[in-house]
Amino acid sequence: MEEIRQQPSGKCPTLSDAEQNMASIVRLSSFPDEVICHILSFLPTKRSVATSILGKRWRLLWAHLPSLHFSVIDFKEEGTQASDIIHMVILRHKAKRMETLTLDYVKCNEYQLETWITTAIERGIPNLYLELDFDTFPRSLFNCKTIVELKLDNNSTPLSALENVSLPSLKKFYVSNLICENDDALHRFLSGCPSLEELNMAVHFGYNYVGCVDISSPTIKTLKLDIGIFFSRYNLEYRIIINSPALRYLKVDGCALEFLTIPITMISLVEGDIFFRNNSFLKLKTNYNSTIVKFLHSLCYVKCLKISVWEFEEFMHRGVAGSSVKFDNLTKLELQVDVKWSLLVKFLEVADNLEVLTASFERNYMEESRRSSEKWPMLSDREQNMASIDRLSSLSDVVVCHILSFLETKLSVATSVLGKRWRFLWAHVPCLHFRGIDFWKE
Structure with a gap:
């Protein structure tokens, strides 16, 4: 008893790192399997698989996780063996339903990829994210009844090779390099997606392609379309038709107005973000005024609008001045333009309910305004303050x-x-x- 009293009070024996880790494992082991699987689901799949060495009970717990995520970053040390490890993990996966499969730039062969995707489809997968260096994917991918969200981020995805597409549950589709080689490729794909609500795509055309990309869907609510700079470099001619009456959000990046047609007034549109590349209006060959007016009419129900265009003066004179375009619902407007302040008045006159206006001007117009202001009589600081x-x-x-x-x-x-x-x-x-x-x- 005397020895116990002499021990310093308030101090506990320090555990080594190994002992602390074992104590944590013991505490985790007291949880039911469902709770442990939920905890493991927050780890990268490679780390959750590594817990199999902790004991007999842990050996196959990872195999019941609903989601699998593989990234090239996780396999830097394994090199070419990464695909073999992933193959083994997917084949040993035991969950009755696979919620998510992510393949992030991992290297594999066609047989392995087809096996992985087939396994995921058999488990009723709703979320599939593929960021791979593949030009084609297994046909079964485009006839899956359970996929709700699909991401294809790869070098190229030619739609012309796809036939009899049937994705009845698909609501969100993201594709980074969509190749359109003929006019009906995209239309045929969209017709096989009757539930699609969000479409996010970067479009590429064949080098000699001169045709029409028809984005017609009665269900799409969000559309993000990126044309990029590829076409301005090769001066390709193309046409894009957006005929989606349920649209609530529209973003078009890098298109030229001469190639864009919106044949309907989008009465459901809440927000629009439009970026026209340089010389979008100078190249208009026929029906100059009519083209701009029709475009503005298609957006007239929008509530929040952002327009980026470096020929805004032409845009205003041809599309707003003297036309019947009105933006009665517009409350927020953001402009990135090359226009003088005086021209903004014309836009304000057709947007009576505007509450927020943000304008960014190109430098040469700002310099011109500054030089003009230098010619005005200047008040002293004291006179300005008193005024x-x-x-x-x-x-x-x-x-x-x-x-x-x-x-x-x-x-x-x-x-x-x-x-x-x-x-x-x-x-x-x-x-x-x-x-x-x-x-x-x-």
Whole structure:
């Protein structure tokens, strides 16, 4: 007893790292299998498989995880053996339903890829993300009844090779390099996706392709379309038709207006983000005014709109001035343009309910405005300050107090020197805010 009393109180024997790890494993082992599998699901698949060495009970727990995620980063040390490891893991997977399979730039052969995808389809997979260096995928992939979300991020995906597509459950489709080699390739694909709601694609055409890409779907609500700079480099001619009346969000990046047709007024559209590449309007050959007006009419129900175009002056003169286009629902407008301030008035006149306007101008127009302003008579700083004070003094006390409420309290108190009326206006500001940094000099 005496020896026990002499031990320092409050100190516990320190466990080694190995002992602490074993203690953690013992605590985890007290949980039911369902809880452990849920915890393991937050780890990369390679790490969850590694837990099989912890004991007999752990040997196959990883095999019941609903999701499998493999990335090339996880197999840097294994080199060419990575695909063999993945193959073994997928074949030993025992979950009745596979929720998600992700293959992130892993190297494999066609037989392995077909085996993995077939296994996933047999387990009723809803989410499949493939970022692989493959030009073609197994045909069974495009006849899967359970896939809800599909991502194909690879070098190229030619649609012309796909026949009898049937993806009845597909709601989200992302493809990074879609190759259109004929006019009906995309239309044929979309007709096999009756539940599609979100389409995100970067389109590539064949080098000699001159045709039409028809994005017609009654179900698509979100469309993100990236044309890129490929076509401006080779001066390819193409046509894109967007005929999706249920659209709520539309993003078009890098298209030329002469090649874009929206034959309907999208009354469901909530948000639009349009970026026209350079010379989109200068190349319009026929029906110049009509093309721009029709495009604006198709967007007239939008609530939030972002337009990026470096020929906005032409866009405004031809599309807005003198036309019947009205944006009655538009509340937020963002412009990245090469236009003078005076031209914005024309847009404001057709958007009566606009609440937020954000404008970014190209440098040469800003420089022109600056040079013009240098010719105006300049007031001294004192004259400018007094003019500002005079304008404020014409406002009611309530309005002035509201303006002062946006200042730091120290600054609002400082306005008391401006005159007799200002002496105690700051005292009626409803909020007081003091910071130590405001009083360092004092």
